[in-house]
Amino acid sequence: MPKISIVAALADDYAIGYKKKLPWNLPADMKHFKALTTGHTVLMGKRTFESLPNGPLPNRTNIVLTTMLSEGVAEGYFEADSLEDALELCSNADQVFVIGGAAVYKQCLDYVDSMYLTWVHGDFKADTYFPEINFSKWKEVSREDHPADEKNDYPYSFSVYERI
Ligand SMILES: NC(=O)c1ccc[n+]([C@@H]2O[C@H](COP(=O)([O-])OP(=O)(O)OC[C@H]3O[C@@H](n4cnc5c(N)ncnc54)[C@H](OP(=O)(O)O)[C@@H]3O)[C@@H](O)[C@H]2O)c1
DSSP states (O other): OOEEEEEEEEETTOEEEBTTBOSSOOHHHHHHHHHHHTTSEEEEEHHHHHHOTTSSOTTSEEEEEOSSOOSSOOSSSEEESSHHHHHHHTTTOSEEEEOOOHHHHHHHTTTOSEEEEEEEOSOOOOSEEOOOOOGGGEEEEEEEEEOOOSSOSSOEEEEEEEEO
């Protein structure tokens, strides 16, 4: 079985999305996300897939959860109509990253081994939130705090959690 991890960027109040997009523009987090996930398998919900500006993420195996499977073969990604089927598609992968959105994080939170969370320190308008995390079940194994800078409007922290 592959190692399965969540990757998410969330505000201090757990906000993750607004009007089908991210609530912020944080290039440093985009870079971090790319470095972490490139070469691996990414699992996402249909709404997150539809929010990607250029379609499937390059150099990664993209698996998209949807109850409405495409007719014929989907271009550049795989579809699954249940979490069970999605995990079956991942069975030969070394590392699977669950990349959202809220609906998929909620279903996977109890199954993942680790979480790569970017905490974005600011107040944001949001309509989508990460599910509640029971921190007594998780150990923060690393954390890097970064101030805002000319490219990134908000301070942010890269944290890694392992299930206890
Ligand atoms: N901050 C972050 O790190 C981050 C990361 C990702 C996304 N986001 C944001 O989160 C928002 C989207 O999240 P969301 O919760 O609305 O949507 P989502 O989780 O991306 O997608 C939900 C859709 O996925 C499909 N789905 C989910 N579970 C399924 C299952 N077990 N079996 C079959 N299909 C399943 C369904 O698609 P069908 O309707 O096609 O059946 C469902 O409507 C956006 O604002 C996005 O920008 C933020």
